[in-house]
Amino acid sequence: MGFNTELTRRLGIEAPIVQGGMQWVGYAELASAVSNAGGLGILTALTQPTPEDLRKEIAKTRTLTKKPFGVNITLLPTMNAPPYNEYAQVCINEGIKVVETAGNSPGPVIKLLKSAGIIILHKCTTIRHAASAVKLGVDFLSIDGFECAGHVGESDITNFILLSRARQSLGVPFIASGGFADGQGLAAALALGAEGINMGTRFMCTVEAPIHVKIKQAIVDASEHDTELVMRRWTNTSRLFKNKVASEALKVERASTTGKFEEIAPFVSGKRGREVFINGDKDFGVWTAGQVIGLIHDIPTCQELITRIEKEAIESVERTRKVFQPQSKL
Numbered sequence: 275m276g277f278n279t280e281l282t283r284r285l286g287i288e289a290p291i292v293q294g295g296m297q298w299v300g301y302a303e304l305a306s307a308v309s310n311a312g313g314l315g316i317l318t319a320l321t322q323p324t325p326e327d328l329r330k331e332i333a334k335t336r337t338l339t340k341k342p343f344g345v346n347i348t349l350l351p352t353m354n355a356p357p358y359n360e361y362a363q364v365c366i367n368e369g370i371k372v373v374e375t376a377g378n379s380p381g382p383v384i385k386l387l388k389s390a391g392i393i394i395l396h397k398c399t400t401i402r403h404a405a406s407a408v409k410l411g412v413d414f415l416s417i418d419g420f421e422c423a424g425h426v427g428e429s430d431i432t433n434f435i436l437l438s439r440a441r442q443s444l445g446v447p448f449i450a451s452g453g454f455a456d457g458q459g460l461a462a463a464l465a466l467g468a469e470g471i472n473m474g475t476r477f478m479c480t481v482e483a484p485i486h487v488k489i490k491q492a493i494v495d496a497s498e499h500d501t502e503l504v505m506r507r508w509t510n511t512s513r514l515f516k517n518k519v520a521s522e523a524l525k526v527e528r529a530s531t532t533g534k535f536e537e538i539a540p541f542v543s544g545k546r547g548r549e550v551f552i553n554g555d556k557d558f559g560v561w562t563a564g565q566v567i568g569l570i571h572d573i574p575t576c577q578e579l580i581t582r583i584e585k586e587a588i589e590s591v592e593r594t595r596k597v598f599q600p601q602s603k604l
C-alpha cells in the first residue's frame with residue numbers, strides 16, 4: 275500500500291496507524307505485532323512494575339520486531355506515584371526513538387526526553403493543553419476526542435470539532451485519537467488534516483493482544499452504548515466498559531457525601547482491572563473501552579487489521595472522489 279504522511283516519514287513506518295498506550299495491554303506481544311504489520315506499536319511504561327522491567331520489556335520487543343516501536347508514559351493521578359523520570363531515562367538509555375506522553379504537567383519528562391532527541395507524540399483532549407505542549411516542543415500531537423477510552427478529560431469535545439480546531443490553530447502535525455477502528459475513519463481523519471490515527475480499543479480486540487479471549491468477545495458483543503464515565507467528581511473522568519463494577523463505582527461517586535477518592539478507590543483500582551484481562555471475567559473490575567466498541571465486530575490479527583484499514587481508506591477516498599465528477603461522466 276502507499277501512505278506518505280508526516281507521521282510515516284518521521285517515524286519510518288508504513289501505515290499511518292499508532293497503537294496507543296494501554297495499561298495492562300501494551301506489552302511486547304502487541305507492540306511488536308503492530309510494528310511488524312507496518313504501524314507503530316507502543317509499550318506502556320507503567321504496565322511494567324519498575325523501570326528495570328521496562329528495560330527488559332524493550333529488550334524482549336526487540337527480539338520480536340526489527341521495526342520501530344515506541345513507549346507510552348502517562349502522567350495521571352495514581353494510587354502509588356511512579357518514578358516517571360526513571361522510566362523516561364530507560365527510554366533514553368535503550369535508544370527508543372519515539373515516546374507517547376499523556377496526562378498532567380508533562381513538562382519535565384518531555385524536556386528530559388527531548389534533550390536526548392526523542393520524538394514526542396503528546397496526547398491531549400483540549401486545544402488549550404495541545405497549545406501548551408507545542409510550547410514544550412512536542413513533535414506531534416495526538417488529539418484525543420471525547421469518544422476515546424480511558425481519560426477523556428473534562429471538556430467533552432468530540433473529534434469532529436477537536437480535529438478541525440487542531441488543524442486551524444496548532445501549527446504542529448497531529449494524529450487523530452478516539453473513535454477509530456476502520457479505514458473509513460482513517461480517510462476521514464486525513465481529510466480533517468491529521469497525519470494518521472491512534473487506536474487503542476480496536477487493537478485490544480486482535481489475536482495478538484495479550485488479554486483473555488473472553489474480553490475480546492465482550493468487545494465484539496458490545497455496542498457504542500456500553501461505556502460509562504466515572505471519576506468526574508475528581509476531575510479525572512475515565513471512560514470505562516459498562517459492567518457491574520463501573521456501575522457500582524458510579525453509584526458510590528454520586529452518593530458520596532465526603533467526596534474522598536478513597537471511597538471509590540477499591541472499585542476503580544488498576545490492579546483489580548488487570549485481573550479482568552487475565553481471568554476473562556468482564557465484571558471482575560473496571561477496564562477502559564472507547565465508544566468505538568460499537569464498530570468492532572471481529573478479532574483479526576494485527577496484520578489483517580492494518581491491511582484491511584489501508585484498503586478501506588483508499589476505497590473510501592476513491593468513492594469520495596467520484597462525488598466530484600459531473601453526473602454525465604458517471
Ligand code: NAD
Nearest residue numbers: 295296297320348350351352353508510535542543544545
Ligand atoms: P491506579 O490503580 O493507581 O488508579 C486507578 C484509577 O484511579 C486510575 O484511572 C487513576 O488515574 C485514578 N486515580 C488514582 N488515584 C487518584 C486520585 N487520587 N484522584 C483521582 N483519580 C485517581 O491506576 P492503574 O490502573 O494502576 O494505572 C496506573 C497509571 O496509568 C494511572 O495514572 C492511570 O491513569 C494510567 N493509565 C495509563 C493508561 C495508558 O494508556 N498508558 C491507561 C489507563 C491508565
